[in-house]
Amino acid sequence: MKKKIMFSVGEPSGEMLAIEVIKKLQSFTDGEVFFFGMGGKKLQSHGLELIVDSSDLAVIGFVEVISKWFSLKNALKKMHHELIENPPDILILVDYVEFNLRLGKIAKLLNIPVLFYVSPQIWAWGPKRISRIETSVDKIASIFPFEPELYKSTTINVNYVGNPLTEILPSSLSIEQAREKLKIPTNRKVIGILPGSRISELKKHLPILKKTIINLYKTDIKLIFLVAGVSNHSVKDLLSSWVDNLSQNGMNVKVIYNNTYQIIAASNVVAVASGTATLETALIGSPMVVFYKTSSFSFFILKKIVKVKYISLVNILLKRKTVTELIQKNANPRALTDSLINLLNSQKQQNNQLRDFEEIKEILGKKSASQSVANIVLDMMN
Numbered sequence: 386m387k388k389k390i391m392f393s394v395g396e397p398s399g400e401m402l403a404i405e406v407i408k409k410l411q412s413f414t415d416g417e418v419f420f421f422g423m424g425g426k427k428l429q430s431h432g433l434e435l436i437v438d439s440s441d442l443a444v445i446g447f448v449e450v451i452s453k454w455f456s457l458k459n460a461l462k463k464m465h466h467e468l469i470e471n472p473p474d475i476l477i478l479v480d481y482v483e484f485n486l487r488l489g490k491i492a493k494l495l496n497i498p499v500l501f502y503v504s505p506q507i508w509a510w511g512p513k514r515i516s517r518i519e520t521s522v523d524k525i526a527s528i529f530p531f532e533p534e535l536y537k538s539t540t541i542n543v544n545y546v547g548n549p550l551t552e553i554l555p556s557s558l559s560i561e562q563a564r565e566k567l568k569i570p571t572n573r574k575v576i577g578i579l580p581g582s583r584i585s586e587l588k589k590h591l592p593i594l595k596k597t598i599i600n601l602y603k604t605d606i607k608l609i610f611l612v613a614g615v616s617n618h619s620v621k622d623l624l625s626s627w628v629d630n631l632s633q634n635g636m637n638v639k640v641i642y643n644n645t646y647q648i649i650a651a652s653n654v655v656a657v658a659s660g661t662a663t664l665e666t667a668l669i670g671s672p673m674v675v676f677y678k679t680s681s682f683s684f685f686i687l688k689k690i691v692k693v694k695y696i697s698l699v700n701i702l703l704k705r706k707t708v709t710e711l712i713q714k715n716a717n718p719r720a721l722t723d724s725l726i727n728l729l730n731s732q733k734q735q736n737n738q739l740r741d742f743e744e745i746k747e748i749l750g751k752k753s754a755s756q757s758v759a760n761i762v763l764d765m766m767n
């Protein structure tokens with residue numbers, strides 16, 4: 386009889402991780418596994434039968450979560466029903482913490498083994514989350530080497546499996562190769578822009594980025610701007626009108642969908658919305674400035690509960706500031722313009738960042754995260 390594995394994945398970044406695990410499990414089991422659960426179209430194309438389509442469930446910030454409350458509640462209800470009617474041999478939760486902790490608790494009450502892939506960030510949120518995690522998961526597959534130590538006083542089994550980006554990212558991607566693929570001139574300066582993938586993020590970031598691009602264009606009319614987009618109808622509609630307005634005013638702005646890594650590699654410097662993209666940019670090896678803005682209410686709450694000094698994964702891993710972070714009121718066109726110009730014109734700053742990015746590669750190591758997770762899954766099912 387086929388083994389049944391349920392995934393719960395709420396965002397595009399989580400989909401990438403789940404896909405790699407599914408590939409490994411398929412190769413280890415000769416296809417004798419049935420995958421189902423919550424995910425997006427990419428996961429579906431790799432063999433996951435969708436119980437819930439998570440394409441429009443990616444949210445961040447307290448105000449944004451409230452706006453999606455009924456959709457999230459309905460998704461949890463569907464997944465709960467599936468756990469009862471079609472219980473899997475294991476439930477794999479991928480990031481998407483608040484939703485997945487609720488689902489994990491339900492599964493544990495039904496005696497279904499639960500693996501959480503990507504540890505909830507107790508290093509950022511403080512230890513109060515640990516009691517919730519203990520009632521929601523059996524094992525955690527951690528993607529940062531410092532995390533297992535944080536769980537030593539708990540009953541949770543935590544393993545550092547390696548960081549998935551080290552195997553997902555292209556092993557070598559030169560600026561020349563990337564520009565050739567994107568048909569970008571090799572003799573022009575390029576600024577990459579990673580504005581975020583969620584609608585709520587884009588609505589906050591695009592007005593800032595528009596004014597920043599206008600400011601930068603005034604300093605050098607030969608600059609090329611490459612903007613990373615995801616193939617989502619709502620995102621495409623938002624970016625389309627935004628870039629049309631800039632292009633009509635003579636600025637060389639190109640939105641490229643589903644090719645973020647090439648954009649990063651092709652750029653002299655990158656403006657990155659805080660998140661996994663900061664680590665992707667560091668591992669590919671492009672100098673960056675990090676920015677982020679959320680609703681005033683969300684930021685007020687976050688200031689009260691977040692325990693870390695830095696917001697970007699790059700600075701957090703290094704335990705020091707190597708990339709500029711422009712957050713909330715500091716995430717404004719003038720500050721972002723000045724930071725990007727300073728970085729673009731300073732070979733010393735760029736070299737310092739690139740040296741520190743090599744250190745990050747050493748910190749993360751070379752483990753295959755997907756293979757480690759697949760091995761844990763097989764062990765838990767047996």
